[in-house]
Amino acid sequence: MTLPESTSTINWKRNLTVAWLGCFLTGVAFSLVMPFLPLYVEHLGVTGHSALNMWSGIVFSITFLFSAIASPFWGGLADRKGRKIMLLRSALGMSIVMVLMGFASNIWQFLALRALLGLLGGFVPNANALIATQVPRHKSGWALGTLSTGGVSGALLEPMIGGFLADTYGLRPVFFITAAVLFTCFVFTLFCIREQFTPVHKKDMLHARQVLTSLKNPKLVLSLFVTTMIIQVATGSIAPILTLYVRELAGNVSNLAFISGMIASVPGVAALISAPRLGKLGDRIGPERILICALVISVLLLIPMSMVQTPLQLGILRFLLGAADGALLPAVQTLLIYNSSNQIAGRIFSYNQSFRDIGNVTGPLIGAAVSASYGFRTVFLVTACVVLFNALYSWISLRRPTDRTRVLED
CATH class of the missing domain: 1.20.1250.20 (MFS general substrate transporter like domains)
Structure with missing residues:
Protein backbone atom coordinates (compact mmCIF):
# COMPACT_ATOMS: atom_id res chain seq x y z
CA MET A 1 0.00 0.00 0.00
CA THR A 2 1.10 3.55 -0.60
CA LEU A 3 1.68 5.86 2.32
CA PRO A 4 -1.18 8.29 3.05
CA GLU A 5 -0.69 11.72 1.56
CA SER A 6 -2.41 15.03 1.81
CA THR A 7 -5.24 15.52 -0.68
CA SER A 8 -4.11 19.08 -1.35
CA THR A 9 -2.50 20.04 -4.63
CA ILE A 10 1.03 18.69 -5.04
CA ASN A 11 3.75 21.33 -4.69
CA TRP A 12 6.10 20.05 -7.39
CA LYS A 13 8.69 22.72 -6.64
CA ARG A 14 9.02 21.48 -3.05
CA ASN A 15 9.17 17.90 -4.27
CA LEU A 16 11.92 18.92 -6.71
CA THR A 17 13.89 20.49 -3.87
CA VAL A 18 13.56 17.42 -1.64
CA ALA A 19 14.28 15.02 -4.51
CA TRP A 20 17.38 17.08 -5.35
CA LEU A 21 18.50 16.75 -1.72
CA GLY A 22 17.87 12.99 -1.87
CA CYS A 23 19.95 12.64 -5.05
CA PHE A 24 22.65 14.78 -3.43
CA LEU A 25 22.75 12.57 -0.33
CA THR A 26 22.81 9.44 -2.50
CA GLY A 27 25.70 10.91 -4.48
CA VAL A 28 27.51 11.75 -1.24
CA ALA A 29 26.95 8.23 0.10
CA PHE A 30 28.47 6.52 -2.91
CA SER A 31 31.31 9.03 -3.21
CA LEU A 32 32.37 8.29 0.37
CA VAL A 33 32.99 4.63 -0.44
CA MET A 34 34.48 4.74 -3.93
CA PRO A 35 37.97 6.20 -3.20
CA PHE A 36 39.05 3.32 -0.97
CA LEU A 37 37.17 0.41 -2.53
CA PRO A 38 40.39 -1.35 -3.66
CA LEU A 39 41.87 -0.82 -0.18
CA TYR A 40 38.85 -2.49 1.42
CA VAL A 41 39.16 -5.41 -1.03
CA GLU A 42 42.78 -5.77 0.11
CA HIS A 43 41.68 -5.47 3.75
CA LEU A 44 39.36 -8.45 3.19
CA GLY A 45 42.31 -10.67 2.28
CA VAL A 46 42.88 -10.26 -1.47
CA THR A 47 46.61 -10.06 -2.17
CA GLY A 48 48.73 -9.76 -5.27
CA HIS A 49 48.61 -7.02 -7.89
CA SER A 50 46.63 -8.89 -10.56
CA ALA A 51 44.17 -10.42 -8.07
CA LEU A 52 43.59 -7.06 -6.42
CA ASN A 53 42.92 -5.37 -9.74
CA MET A 54 40.58 -8.17 -10.83
CA TRP A 55 38.53 -8.21 -7.62
CA SER A 56 38.37 -4.41 -7.46
CA GLY A 57 36.94 -4.35 -10.97
CA ILE A 58 34.45 -7.10 -10.19
CA VAL A 59 33.09 -5.57 -6.98
CA PHE A 60 32.82 -2.19 -8.71
CA SER A 61 30.99 -3.52 -11.79
CA ILE A 62 28.67 -6.04 -10.14
CA THR A 63 26.56 -3.29 -8.57
CA PHE A 64 25.77 -1.79 -11.98
CA LEU A 65 25.17 -5.22 -13.49
CA PHE A 66 22.55 -6.19 -10.90
CA SER A 67 21.02 -2.71 -11.05
CA ALA A 68 20.52 -3.18 -14.79
CA ILE A 69 18.74 -6.48 -14.10
CA ALA A 70 16.54 -5.17 -11.27
CA SER A 71 15.59 -1.73 -12.64
CA PRO A 72 12.72 -2.90 -14.90
CA PHE A 73 11.12 -4.81 -11.99
CA TRP A 74 11.26 -1.78 -9.69
CA GLY A 75 10.02 0.47 -12.50
CA GLY A 76 6.95 -1.71 -12.98
CA LEU A 77 6.32 -1.71 -9.24
CA ALA A 78 6.64 2.09 -9.20
CA ASP A 79 3.98 2.38 -11.90
CA ARG A 80 1.72 0.11 -9.84
CA LYS A 81 2.39 1.31 -6.27
CA GLY A 82 3.78 4.83 -6.69
CA ARG A 83 7.20 6.44 -6.98
CA LYS A 84 7.56 7.71 -3.41
CA ILE A 85 7.44 4.24 -1.89
CA MET A 86 10.16 3.17 -4.34
CA LEU A 87 12.33 6.07 -3.14
CA LEU A 88 11.81 4.96 0.45
CA ARG A 89 12.57 1.33 -0.40
CA SER A 90 15.77 2.28 -2.19
CA ALA A 91 17.11 4.65 0.49
CA LEU A 92 16.35 2.31 3.40
CA GLY A 93 17.52 -0.82 1.57
CA MET A 94 20.84 0.73 0.57
CA SER A 95 21.33 2.05 4.10
CA ILE A 96 20.95 -1.46 5.57
CA VAL A 97 23.28 -2.98 2.97
CA MET A 98 25.95 -0.36 3.74
CA VAL A 99 25.85 -1.34 7.41
CA LEU A 100 26.29 -5.00 6.47
CA MET A 101 29.23 -4.09 4.22
CA GLY A 102 30.95 -2.58 7.22
CA PHE A 103 30.74 -5.99 8.92
CA ALA A 104 31.88 -8.07 5.89
CA SER A 105 34.62 -10.52 6.83
CA ASN A 106 35.67 -11.85 3.42
CA ILE A 107 35.60 -10.87 -0.24
CA TRP A 108 32.69 -13.18 -1.11
CA GLN A 109 30.42 -11.57 1.46
CA PHE A 110 31.43 -8.15 0.17
CA LEU A 111 30.78 -9.20 -3.43
CA ALA A 112 27.30 -10.51 -2.53
CA LEU A 113 26.49 -7.28 -0.70
CA ARG A 114 27.66 -5.16 -3.66
CA ALA A 115 25.29 -7.21 -5.86
CA LEU A 116 22.48 -6.68 -3.32
CA LEU A 117 23.23 -2.96 -3.37
CA GLY A 118 22.58 -2.98 -7.11
CA LEU A 119 19.35 -4.93 -6.66
CA LEU A 120 18.00 -2.51 -4.04
CA GLY A 121 19.19 0.72 -5.67
CA GLY A 122 17.25 2.97 -8.01
CA PHE A 123 16.74 6.18 -6.02
CA VAL A 124 17.81 8.48 -8.87
CA PRO A 125 15.67 6.99 -11.71
CA ASN A 126 12.61 6.91 -9.44
CA ALA A 127 13.26 10.51 -8.41
CA ASN A 128 13.43 11.42 -12.10
CA ALA A 129 10.16 9.59 -12.79
CA LEU A 130 8.43 11.26 -9.83
CA ILE A 131 9.44 14.78 -10.86
CA ALA A 132 8.88 14.16 -14.58
CA THR A 133 5.26 13.15 -13.92
CA GLN A 134 4.54 16.14 -11.68
CA VAL A 135 6.33 19.08 -13.31
CA PRO A 136 4.59 21.03 -16.13
CA ARG A 137 5.85 19.69 -19.45
CA HIS A 138 7.15 23.08 -20.61
CA LYS A 139 9.51 23.09 -17.60
CA SER A 140 10.66 19.46 -17.84
CA GLY A 141 14.11 20.26 -19.23
CA TRP A 142 14.90 22.77 -16.52
CA ALA A 143 13.53 20.55 -13.73
CA LEU A 144 15.34 17.37 -14.82
CA GLY A 145 18.53 19.34 -15.52
CA THR A 146 18.35 20.81 -12.01
CA LEU A 147 17.64 17.38 -10.50
CA SER A 148 20.68 15.91 -12.27
CA THR A 149 22.94 18.37 -10.44
CA GLY A 150 22.02 16.76 -7.11
CA GLY A 151 23.91 13.52 -7.73
CA VAL A 152 26.74 15.41 -9.43
CA SER A 153 27.12 17.73 -6.43
CA GLY A 154 27.31 14.81 -4.04
CA ALA A 155 29.79 12.91 -6.22
CA LEU A 156 32.11 15.94 -6.34
CA LEU A 157 32.96 15.27 -2.69
CA GLU A 158 34.60 11.97 -3.71
CA PRO A 159 38.27 13.08 -4.09
CA MET A 160 38.28 14.75 -0.68
CA ILE A 161 35.79 13.54 1.91
CA GLY A 162 35.88 9.75 1.42
CA GLY A 163 39.65 9.46 1.57
CA PHE A 164 39.83 11.82 4.54
CA LEU A 165 37.27 9.82 6.53
CA ALA A 166 39.02 6.53 5.72
CA ASP A 167 42.38 7.96 6.85
CA THR A 168 40.87 9.42 10.02
CA TYR A 169 38.45 6.74 11.19
CA GLY A 170 39.45 3.61 9.26
CA LEU A 171 37.78 1.78 6.40
CA ARG A 172 34.86 0.06 8.11
CA PRO A 173 33.43 3.13 9.89
CA VAL A 174 33.02 4.89 6.53
CA PHE A 175 30.37 2.32 5.60
CA PHE A 176 28.45 3.17 8.77
CA ILE A 177 28.75 6.89 8.00
CA THR A 178 27.48 6.18 4.49
CA ALA A 179 24.55 4.23 5.90
CA ALA A 180 23.68 7.21 8.13
CA VAL A 181 23.70 9.52 5.11
CA LEU A 182 21.35 7.18 3.21
CA PHE A 183 19.05 6.88 6.23
CA THR A 184 18.91 10.68 6.36
CA CYS A 185 17.81 10.55 2.73
CA PHE A 186 15.07 8.07 3.74
CA VAL A 187 13.80 10.39 6.51
CA PHE A 188 13.69 13.47 4.26
CA THR A 189 11.81 11.51 1.60
CA LEU A 190 9.34 10.06 4.11
CA PHE A 191 8.30 13.37 5.63
CA CYS A 192 8.82 15.89 2.82
CA ILE A 193 7.93 14.24 -0.51
CA ARG A 194 4.24 14.37 -1.43
CA GLU A 195 2.61 12.16 -4.05
CA GLN A 196 -1.04 11.61 -4.96
CA PHE A 197 -1.06 8.15 -6.46
CA THR A 198 -3.85 5.63 -6.90
CA PRO A 199 -2.49 2.08 -6.81
CA VAL A 200 -3.07 0.09 -9.99
CA HIS A 201 -4.15 -3.55 -9.83
CA LYS A 202 -1.65 -5.95 -11.33
CA LYS A 203 -4.20 -7.23 -13.84
CA ASP A 204 -4.65 -3.67 -15.15
CA MET A 205 -0.93 -3.12 -15.70
CA LEU A 206 0.47 -3.02 -19.21
CA HIS A 207 2.93 -5.82 -20.00
Whole structure:
Protein backbone atom coordinates (compact mmCIF):
# COMPACT_ATOMS: atom_id res chain seq x y z
CA MET A 1 0.00 0.00 0.00
CA THR A 2 1.10 3.55 -0.60
CA LEU A 3 1.68 5.86 2.32
CA PRO A 4 -1.18 8.29 3.05
CA GLU A 5 -0.69 11.72 1.56
CA SER A 6 -2.41 15.03 1.81
CA THR A 7 -5.24 15.52 -0.68
CA SER A 8 -4.11 19.08 -1.35
CA THR A 9 -2.50 20.04 -4.63
CA ILE A 10 1.03 18.69 -5.04
CA ASN A 11 3.75 21.33 -4.69
CA TRP A 12 6.10 20.05 -7.39
CA LYS A 13 8.69 22.72 -6.64
CA ARG A 14 9.02 21.48 -3.05
CA ASN A 15 9.17 17.90 -4.27
CA LEU A 16 11.92 18.92 -6.71
CA THR A 17 13.89 20.49 -3.87
CA VAL A 18 13.56 17.42 -1.64
CA ALA A 19 14.28 15.02 -4.51
CA TRP A 20 17.38 17.08 -5.35
CA LEU A 21 18.50 16.75 -1.72
CA GLY A 22 17.87 12.99 -1.87
CA CYS A 23 19.95 12.64 -5.05
CA PHE A 24 22.65 14.78 -3.43
CA LEU A 25 22.75 12.57 -0.33
CA THR A 26 22.81 9.44 -2.50
CA GLY A 27 25.70 10.91 -4.48
CA VAL A 28 27.51 11.75 -1.24
CA ALA A 29 26.95 8.23 0.10
CA PHE A 30 28.47 6.52 -2.91
CA SER A 31 31.31 9.03 -3.21
CA LEU A 32 32.37 8.29 0.37
CA VAL A 33 32.99 4.63 -0.44
CA MET A 34 34.48 4.74 -3.93
CA PRO A 35 37.97 6.20 -3.20
CA PHE A 36 39.05 3.32 -0.97
CA LEU A 37 37.17 0.41 -2.53
CA PRO A 38 40.39 -1.35 -3.66
CA LEU A 39 41.87 -0.82 -0.18
CA TYR A 40 38.85 -2.49 1.42
CA VAL A 41 39.16 -5.41 -1.03
CA GLU A 42 42.78 -5.77 0.11
CA HIS A 43 41.68 -5.47 3.75
CA LEU A 44 39.36 -8.45 3.19
CA GLY A 45 42.31 -10.67 2.28
CA VAL A 46 42.88 -10.26 -1.47
CA THR A 47 46.61 -10.06 -2.17
CA GLY A 48 48.73 -9.76 -5.27
CA HIS A 49 48.61 -7.02 -7.89
CA SER A 50 46.63 -8.89 -10.56
CA ALA A 51 44.17 -10.42 -8.07
CA LEU A 52 43.59 -7.06 -6.42
CA ASN A 53 42.92 -5.37 -9.74
CA MET A 54 40.58 -8.17 -10.83
CA TRP A 55 38.53 -8.21 -7.62
CA SER A 56 38.37 -4.41 -7.46
CA GLY A 57 36.94 -4.35 -10.97
CA ILE A 58 34.45 -7.10 -10.19
CA VAL A 59 33.09 -5.57 -6.98
CA PHE A 60 32.82 -2.19 -8.71
CA SER A 61 30.99 -3.52 -11.79
CA ILE A 62 28.67 -6.04 -10.14
CA THR A 63 26.56 -3.29 -8.57
CA PHE A 64 25.77 -1.79 -11.98
CA LEU A 65 25.17 -5.22 -13.49
CA PHE A 66 22.55 -6.19 -10.90
CA SER A 67 21.02 -2.71 -11.05
CA ALA A 68 20.52 -3.18 -14.79
CA ILE A 69 18.74 -6.48 -14.10
CA ALA A 70 16.54 -5.17 -11.27
CA SER A 71 15.59 -1.73 -12.64
CA PRO A 72 12.72 -2.90 -14.90
CA PHE A 73 11.12 -4.81 -11.99
CA TRP A 74 11.26 -1.78 -9.69
CA GLY A 75 10.02 0.47 -12.50
CA GLY A 76 6.95 -1.71 -12.98
CA LEU A 77 6.32 -1.71 -9.24
CA ALA A 78 6.64 2.09 -9.20
CA ASP A 79 3.98 2.38 -11.90
CA ARG A 80 1.72 0.11 -9.84
CA LYS A 81 2.39 1.31 -6.27
CA GLY A 82 3.78 4.83 -6.69
CA ARG A 83 7.20 6.44 -6.98
CA LYS A 84 7.56 7.71 -3.41
CA ILE A 85 7.44 4.24 -1.89
CA MET A 86 10.16 3.17 -4.34
CA LEU A 87 12.33 6.07 -3.14
CA LEU A 88 11.81 4.96 0.45
CA ARG A 89 12.57 1.33 -0.40
CA SER A 90 15.77 2.28 -2.19
CA ALA A 91 17.11 4.65 0.49
CA LEU A 92 16.35 2.31 3.40
CA GLY A 93 17.52 -0.82 1.57
CA MET A 94 20.84 0.73 0.57
CA SER A 95 21.33 2.05 4.10
CA ILE A 96 20.95 -1.46 5.57
CA VAL A 97 23.28 -2.98 2.97
CA MET A 98 25.95 -0.36 3.74
CA VAL A 99 25.85 -1.34 7.41
CA LEU A 100 26.29 -5.00 6.47
CA MET A 101 29.23 -4.09 4.22
CA GLY A 102 30.95 -2.58 7.22
CA PHE A 103 30.74 -5.99 8.92
CA ALA A 104 31.88 -8.07 5.89
CA SER A 105 34.62 -10.52 6.83
CA ASN A 106 35.67 -11.85 3.42
CA ILE A 107 35.60 -10.87 -0.24
CA TRP A 108 32.69 -13.18 -1.11
CA GLN A 109 30.42 -11.57 1.46
CA PHE A 110 31.43 -8.15 0.17
CA LEU A 111 30.78 -9.20 -3.43
CA ALA A 112 27.30 -10.51 -2.53
CA LEU A 113 26.49 -7.28 -0.70
CA ARG A 114 27.66 -5.16 -3.66
CA ALA A 115 25.29 -7.21 -5.86
CA LEU A 116 22.48 -6.68 -3.32
CA LEU A 117 23.23 -2.96 -3.37
CA GLY A 118 22.58 -2.98 -7.11
CA LEU A 119 19.35 -4.93 -6.66
CA LEU A 120 18.00 -2.51 -4.04
CA GLY A 121 19.19 0.72 -5.67
CA GLY A 122 17.25 2.97 -8.01
CA PHE A 123 16.74 6.18 -6.02
CA VAL A 124 17.81 8.48 -8.87
CA PRO A 125 15.67 6.99 -11.71
CA ASN A 126 12.61 6.91 -9.44
CA ALA A 127 13.26 10.51 -8.41
CA ASN A 128 13.43 11.42 -12.10
CA ALA A 129 10.16 9.59 -12.79
CA LEU A 130 8.43 11.26 -9.83
CA ILE A 131 9.44 14.78 -10.86
CA ALA A 132 8.88 14.16 -14.58
CA THR A 133 5.26 13.15 -13.92
CA GLN A 134 4.54 16.14 -11.68
CA VAL A 135 6.33 19.08 -13.31
CA PRO A 136 4.59 21.03 -16.13
CA ARG A 137 5.85 19.69 -19.45
CA HIS A 138 7.15 23.08 -20.61
CA LYS A 139 9.51 23.09 -17.60
CA SER A 140 10.66 19.46 -17.84
CA GLY A 141 14.11 20.26 -19.23
CA TRP A 142 14.90 22.77 -16.52
CA ALA A 143 13.53 20.55 -13.73
CA LEU A 144 15.34 17.37 -14.82
CA GLY A 145 18.53 19.34 -15.52
CA THR A 146 18.35 20.81 -12.01
CA LEU A 147 17.64 17.38 -10.50
CA SER A 148 20.68 15.91 -12.27
CA THR A 149 22.94 18.37 -10.44
CA GLY A 150 22.02 16.76 -7.11
CA GLY A 151 23.91 13.52 -7.73
CA VAL A 152 26.74 15.41 -9.43
CA SER A 153 27.12 17.73 -6.43
CA GLY A 154 27.31 14.81 -4.04
CA ALA A 155 29.79 12.91 -6.22
CA LEU A 156 32.11 15.94 -6.34
CA LEU A 157 32.96 15.27 -2.69
CA GLU A 158 34.60 11.97 -3.71
CA PRO A 159 38.27 13.08 -4.09
CA MET A 160 38.28 14.75 -0.68
CA ILE A 161 35.79 13.54 1.91
CA GLY A 162 35.88 9.75 1.42
CA GLY A 163 39.65 9.46 1.57
CA PHE A 164 39.83 11.82 4.54
CA LEU A 165 37.27 9.82 6.53
CA ALA A 166 39.02 6.53 5.72
CA ASP A 167 42.38 7.96 6.85
CA THR A 168 40.87 9.42 10.02
CA TYR A 169 38.45 6.74 11.19
CA GLY A 170 39.45 3.61 9.26
CA LEU A 171 37.78 1.78 6.40
CA ARG A 172 34.86 0.06 8.11
CA PRO A 173 33.43 3.13 9.89
CA VAL A 174 33.02 4.89 6.53
CA PHE A 175 30.37 2.32 5.60
CA PHE A 176 28.45 3.17 8.77
CA ILE A 177 28.75 6.89 8.00
CA THR A 178 27.48 6.18 4.49
CA ALA A 179 24.55 4.23 5.90
CA ALA A 180 23.68 7.21 8.13
CA VAL A 181 23.70 9.52 5.11
CA LEU A 182 21.35 7.18 3.21
CA PHE A 183 19.05 6.88 6.23
CA THR A 184 18.91 10.68 6.36
CA CYS A 185 17.81 10.55 2.73
CA PHE A 186 15.07 8.07 3.74
CA VAL A 187 13.80 10.39 6.51
CA PHE A 188 13.69 13.47 4.26
CA THR A 189 11.81 11.51 1.60
CA LEU A 190 9.34 10.06 4.11
CA PHE A 191 8.30 13.37 5.63
CA CYS A 192 8.82 15.89 2.82
CA ILE A 193 7.93 14.24 -0.51
CA ARG A 194 4.24 14.37 -1.43
CA GLU A 195 2.61 12.16 -4.05
CA GLN A 196 -1.04 11.61 -4.96
CA PHE A 197 -1.06 8.15 -6.46
CA THR A 198 -3.85 5.63 -6.90
CA PRO A 199 -2.49 2.08 -6.81
CA VAL A 200 -3.07 0.09 -9.99
CA HIS A 201 -4.15 -3.55 -9.83
CA LYS A 202 -1.65 -5.95 -11.33
CA LYS A 203 -4.20 -7.23 -13.84
CA ASP A 204 -4.65 -3.67 -15.15
CA MET A 205 -0.93 -3.12 -15.70
CA LEU A 206 0.47 -3.02 -19.21
CA HIS A 207 2.93 -5.82 -20.00
CA ALA A 208 6.39 -5.01 -21.36
CA ARG A 209 5.31 -5.47 -24.99
CA GLN A 210 2.21 -3.33 -24.38
CA VAL A 211 4.41 -0.62 -22.87
CA LEU A 212 6.36 -0.39 -26.13
CA THR A 213 3.28 -0.54 -28.36
CA SER A 214 1.60 2.21 -26.30
CA LEU A 215 4.39 4.63 -27.21
CA LYS A 216 3.77 7.11 -30.01
CA ASN A 217 7.27 6.48 -31.37
CA PRO A 218 8.79 3.30 -29.90
CA LYS A 219 11.81 3.41 -32.23
CA LEU A 220 12.70 6.87 -30.95
CA VAL A 221 12.42 5.77 -27.31
CA LEU A 222 14.63 2.74 -27.99
CA SER A 223 17.18 5.01 -29.67
CA LEU A 224 17.17 7.23 -26.56
CA PHE A 225 17.94 4.17 -24.43
CA VAL A 226 20.91 3.39 -26.69
CA THR A 227 22.01 7.03 -26.50
CA THR A 228 22.01 6.83 -22.70
CA MET A 229 24.15 3.68 -22.83
CA ILE A 230 26.67 5.25 -25.21
CA ILE A 231 26.90 8.40 -23.07
CA GLN A 232 27.91 6.24 -20.11
CA VAL A 233 30.30 4.16 -22.22
CA ALA A 234 32.03 7.37 -23.32
CA THR A 235 32.25 8.66 -19.76
CA GLY A 236 33.41 5.35 -18.29
CA SER A 237 36.00 4.57 -20.96
CA ILE A 238 38.20 7.44 -19.77
CA ALA A 239 37.87 6.79 -16.03
CA PRO A 240 40.30 3.83 -15.71
CA ILE A 241 43.17 5.56 -17.52
CA LEU A 242 42.78 9.16 -16.36
CA THR A 243 45.27 9.09 -13.48
CA LEU A 244 47.83 7.19 -15.55
CA TYR A 245 47.39 9.63 -18.43
CA VAL A 246 47.91 12.57 -16.08
CA ARG A 247 51.10 10.93 -14.79
CA GLU A 248 52.32 10.53 -18.36
CA LEU A 249 51.69 14.24 -18.97
CA ALA A 250 53.00 15.57 -15.64
CA GLY A 251 55.94 13.24 -15.03
CA ASN A 252 57.01 12.27 -11.52
CA VAL A 253 55.36 15.03 -9.47
CA SER A 254 54.74 14.74 -5.75
CA ASN A 255 51.10 15.86 -5.90
CA LEU A 256 49.92 13.53 -8.66
CA ALA A 257 46.88 12.38 -6.67
CA PHE A 258 45.76 15.97 -6.12
CA ILE A 259 46.20 16.92 -9.79
CA SER A 260 44.38 13.79 -10.95
CA GLY A 261 41.56 14.41 -8.47
CA MET A 262 41.13 17.96 -9.71
CA ILE A 263 41.05 16.89 -13.36
CA ALA A 264 38.61 14.12 -12.51
CA SER A 265 36.34 16.60 -10.73
CA VAL A 266 36.23 19.56 -13.13
CA PRO A 267 33.66 18.00 -15.52
CA GLY A 268 31.28 17.64 -12.59
CA VAL A 269 31.74 21.29 -11.64
CA ALA A 270 31.05 22.35 -15.22
CA ALA A 271 27.98 20.07 -15.45
CA LEU A 272 26.70 21.53 -12.18
CA ILE A 273 26.79 24.99 -13.74
CA SER A 274 25.52 24.10 -17.21
CA ALA A 275 22.80 21.45 -16.66
CA PRO A 276 19.95 23.71 -15.39
CA ARG A 277 20.75 26.46 -17.90
CA LEU A 278 20.93 24.13 -20.87
CA GLY A 279 17.81 22.34 -19.64
CA LYS A 280 15.97 25.68 -19.57
CA LEU A 281 17.28 26.46 -23.06
CA GLY A 282 16.07 23.04 -24.20
CA ASP A 283 12.56 23.90 -22.98
CA ARG A 284 12.66 26.87 -25.38
CA ILE A 285 14.37 25.47 -28.48
CA GLY A 286 13.84 21.73 -28.00
CA PRO A 287 15.87 19.13 -26.05
CA GLU A 288 16.65 17.28 -29.28
CA ARG A 289 18.69 20.24 -30.53
CA ILE A 290 20.53 20.48 -27.21
CA LEU A 291 21.28 16.75 -27.33
CA ILE A 292 22.73 16.78 -30.86
CA CYS A 293 24.77 19.96 -30.28
CA ALA A 294 26.20 18.63 -27.00
CA LEU A 295 27.22 15.35 -28.65
CA VAL A 296 28.96 17.15 -31.53
CA ILE A 297 30.78 19.47 -29.10
CA SER A 298 31.87 16.44 -27.09
CA VAL A 299 33.46 14.92 -30.20
CA LEU A 300 35.29 18.18 -30.95
CA LEU A 301 36.68 18.23 -27.39
CA LEU A 302 37.65 14.55 -27.12
CA ILE A 303 39.87 14.63 -30.21
CA PRO A 304 42.29 17.33 -28.91
CA MET A 305 42.42 15.52 -25.54
CA SER A 306 44.48 12.87 -27.30
CA MET A 307 47.01 15.55 -28.30
CA VAL A 308 47.47 17.58 -25.09
CA GLN A 309 50.94 18.08 -23.66
CA THR A 310 50.17 19.28 -20.11
CA PRO A 311 47.66 18.46 -17.35
CA LEU A 312 46.40 22.06 -17.54
CA GLN A 313 45.39 21.63 -21.17
CA LEU A 314 43.62 18.38 -20.30
CA GLY A 315 41.85 20.03 -17.36
CA ILE A 316 40.54 22.91 -19.51
CA LEU A 317 39.23 20.54 -22.17
CA ARG A 318 37.59 18.31 -19.54
CA PHE A 319 35.89 21.34 -18.00
CA LEU A 320 34.42 22.26 -21.39
CA LEU A 321 33.47 18.62 -21.94
CA GLY A 322 31.65 18.56 -18.60
CA ALA A 323 29.68 21.67 -19.58
CA ALA A 324 28.48 19.88 -22.72
CA ASP A 325 27.90 16.54 -21.01
CA GLY A 326 25.77 18.21 -18.34
CA ALA A 327 23.05 18.61 -20.97
CA LEU A 328 23.08 15.06 -22.32
CA LEU A 329 21.21 12.87 -19.83
CA PRO A 330 18.65 15.56 -18.84
CA ALA A 331 17.91 16.08 -22.57
CA VAL A 332 17.39 12.34 -23.04
CA GLN A 333 15.14 12.17 -19.97
CA THR A 334 13.10 15.14 -21.15
CA LEU A 335 12.59 13.51 -24.55
CA LEU A 336 11.54 10.29 -22.82
CA ILE A 337 8.82 12.04 -20.84
CA TYR A 338 7.65 13.88 -23.99
CA ASN A 339 7.22 10.51 -25.70
CA SER A 340 5.59 8.48 -22.92
CA SER A 341 2.61 8.71 -20.59
CA ASN A 342 2.55 8.98 -16.81
CA GLN A 343 1.08 5.47 -16.63
CA ILE A 344 4.35 3.93 -17.85
CA ALA A 345 6.87 6.61 -16.79
CA GLY A 346 8.35 4.47 -14.01
CA ARG A 347 9.14 1.63 -16.38
CA ILE A 348 10.45 3.92 -19.12
CA PHE A 349 12.89 5.55 -16.71
CA SER A 350 13.87 2.18 -15.24
CA TYR A 351 14.59 0.77 -18.71
CA ASN A 352 16.71 3.84 -19.37
CA GLN A 353 18.55 3.20 -16.09
CA SER A 354 19.26 -0.38 -17.17
CA PHE A 355 20.90 0.85 -20.36
CA ARG A 356 22.84 3.40 -18.32
CA ASP A 357 24.10 0.67 -16.01
CA ILE A 358 25.16 -1.47 -18.98
CA GLY A 359 27.19 1.52 -20.18
CA ASN A 360 28.72 1.89 -16.71
CA VAL A 361 29.89 -1.73 -16.86
CA THR A 362 31.18 -1.80 -20.44
CA GLY A 363 32.76 1.67 -20.62
CA PRO A 364 35.67 1.02 -18.23
CA LEU A 365 36.28 -2.39 -19.84
CA ILE A 366 36.55 -0.80 -23.29
CA GLY A 367 38.84 1.96 -22.01
CA ALA A 368 41.12 -0.49 -20.24
CA ALA A 369 41.30 -2.82 -23.27
CA VAL A 370 42.07 -0.03 -25.75
CA SER A 371 44.72 1.56 -23.52
CA ALA A 372 46.41 -1.80 -22.92
CA SER A 373 46.68 -2.47 -26.67
CA TYR A 374 47.11 0.97 -28.22
CA GLY A 375 48.00 3.46 -25.48
CA PHE A 376 46.20 6.11 -23.47
CA ARG A 377 45.78 8.67 -26.26
CA THR A 378 43.95 6.20 -28.47
CA VAL A 379 41.22 5.86 -25.83
CA PHE A 380 40.15 9.46 -26.47
CA LEU A 381 40.05 8.92 -30.23
CA VAL A 382 38.02 5.72 -29.90
CA THR A 383 35.67 7.46 -27.47
CA ALA A 384 35.30 10.36 -29.93
CA CYS A 385 34.32 7.88 -32.66
CA VAL A 386 31.73 6.29 -30.35
CA VAL A 387 30.22 9.68 -29.50
CA LEU A 388 30.23 10.69 -33.18
CA PHE A 389 28.27 7.54 -33.98
CA ASN A 390 25.87 8.47 -31.18
CA ALA A 391 25.43 11.98 -32.62
CA LEU A 392 24.66 10.65 -36.11
CA TYR A 393 22.40 7.92 -34.74
CA SER A 394 20.51 10.42 -32.56
CA TRP A 395 20.17 12.92 -35.41
CA ILE A 396 18.61 10.28 -37.65
CA SER A 397 16.26 9.13 -34.87
CA LEU A 398 15.20 12.67 -33.93
CA ARG A 399 14.51 13.99 -37.42
CA ARG A 400 10.80 13.62 -36.73
CA PRO A 401 9.76 16.52 -34.48
CA THR A 402 8.93 15.64 -30.90
CA ASP A 403 5.52 16.62 -29.58
CA ARG A 404 6.28 19.05 -26.76
CA THR A 405 2.75 20.41 -26.51
CA ARG A 406 1.25 17.44 -24.70
CA VAL A 407 0.22 18.53 -21.23
CA LEU A 408 0.88 16.67 -18.02
CA GLU A 409 -1.68 14.00 -17.32
CA ASP A 410 -3.77 14.20 -14.21
